Amino acid sequence: MAISGTVQKTETVPIVSSSDVVLVRQRVRIWTTEMKFSLVEQTKIVTAASELGRNTLEHGGGGSLELALVVNGARQGLRLRFSDKGPGIVDIALAMKDGYTTGSGLGLGLGGSKRLMNEFEIDTKPGDGTTITTIRWK
Amino acid sequence: MERIPILRMGNYLLVTIQVDMHDKLALTLQDDLTNRIIEANAKGVLIDISSLEIVDSFIGRTLANIASMARVLDAETVVVGMQPAVAITLVELGMSLPGIRTALNVESGMEYLRETVEDHEESDGDFGDSTED
Numbered sequence: 001m002a003i004s005g006t007v008q009k010t011e012t013v014p015i016v017s018s019s020d021v022v023l024v025r026q027r028v029r030i031w032t033t034e035m036k037f038s039l040v041e042q043t044k045i046v047t048a049a050s051e052l053g054r055n056t057l058e059h060g061g062g063g064s065l066e067l068a069l070v071v072n073g074a075r076q077g078l079r080l081r082f083s084d085k086g087p088g089i090v091d092i093a094l095a096m097k098d099g100y101t102t103g104s105g106l107g108l109g110l111g112g113s114k115r116l117m118n119e120f121e122i123d124t125k126p127g128d129g130t131t132i133t134t135i136r137w138k
Numbered sequence: 139m140e141r142i143p144i145l146r147m148g149n150y151l152l153v154t155i156q157v158d159m160h161d162k163l164a165l166t167l168q169d170d171l172t173n174r175i176i177e178a179n180a181k182g183v184l185i186d187i188s189s190l191e192i193v194d195s196f197i198g199r200t201l202a203n204i205a206s207m208a209r210v211l212d213a214e215t216v217v218v219g220m221q222p223a224v225a226i227t228l229v230e231l232g233m234s235l236p237g238i239r240t241a242l243n244v245e246s247g248m249e250y251l252r253e254t255v256e257d258h259e260e261s262d263g264d265f266g267d268s269t270e271d
C-alpha cells in the first residue's frame with residue numbers, strides 16, 4: 001500500500017447525520033491542534049475532513065471516520081480514513097474531476113481534499129462501499 | 139428549531155455567523171434571509187464570517203446562493219472578516235466565490251453597502267419613488 005506508517009493512536013467518529021459532520025470537524029481540529037500543525041495546515045485538514053465527511057454521509061449513506069497518528073521514520077502525520085458501505089464509486093478518475101457531481105454539490109470535494117492533503121487513496125468497489133485514506137504529514 | 143439570528147438596521151440586514159453550522163442550519167439561514175429581505179425591503183445584507191474557522195464547498199455555495207438570491211431581490215450582499223487561513227484554503231479547494239463581494243471588516247463592509255445602495259438609488263431616481271435627499 002502506498003500509504004504507510006506505524007499507527008500510534010486512533011479514534012473513531014460515526015457519521016450518520018449532518019451534525020456528525022460538525023463533530024468530524026471538531027475532532028479533527030482537536031487532533032491537528034494537539035499535533036501542533038500550523039493554523040493554515042489545520043484549516044486545510046479540517047476543510048478536507050468536512051468535504052470527505054459530507055461525502056460519506058451524502059453519497060455513502062453514512063459510515064465513519066477513523067483518525068490515526070502515524071509515524072514513518074522521523075515523520076509524524078495525521079491519517080484520516082473515511083469508510084462507508086454505500087454504492088461505491090464506478091469511475092474514480094471522473095469522480096476526482098473538479099466540477100463533477102452526481103448530486104447537487106459543486107463537485108469540488110474529492111479533487112479539493114486531495115489538494116489539501118499530502119496523500120490520498122480511494123479504495124472502492126461498486127456496490128461494496130468506499131474507503132478514502134488520506135494523510136497530512138508534519 | 140436552531141436558527142442564526144438576523145438583525146435589521148434600517149435598510150440593511152446583518153448576520154454574524156458564530157457557530158460551526160451544519161448543512162441544514164446553513165440552508166435555514168438562506169431561507170430566512172430570503173424572507174427577511176422581502177419583509178424588510180432590505181437593500182443590503184452584511185454577513186460577518188470572522189468567527190468561522192473553515193469555509194468548505196457547501197458553506198461557500200450557500201454564501202454564493204445568498205448573494206445571487208439577494209441580487210434578484212434587488213439587495214447587495216457583502217461577506218466580511220474571512221480569516222486569512224480560510225481564504226488560502228478556499229483557493230486550494232478550488233472555490234473562487236464568484237459573485238461574492240468581500241470586505242476586511244464590518245466597517246468597510248457597511249461602507250461598501252452604503253455606497254452601492256446610494257449609487258443604485260441615484261440611477262433609479264428617474265422613477266421618482268425615492269424621497270431621500
Ligand SMILES: Nc1ncnc2c1ncn2[C@@H]1O[C@H](COP(=O)(O)OP(=O)(O)O)[C@@H](O)[C@H]1O
Pocket residue numbers: 051055056059060084086087088089095096100101102103104105106107108109110111130
Ligand atoms: N463516499 C462516496 N460514495 C459514493 N460516491 C461518492 C463518494 N464520495 C464521492 N462520491 C462520488 O464522487 C462525486 C464527486 O464528489 P465530490 O467531489 O465531493 O463532489 P460533490 O459531493 O459535490 O458531488 C460525487 O458526486 C459522487 O458521485
Ligand SMILES: [Mg+2]
Pocket residue numbers: 051054055105107108109110
Ligand atoms: Mg462532496
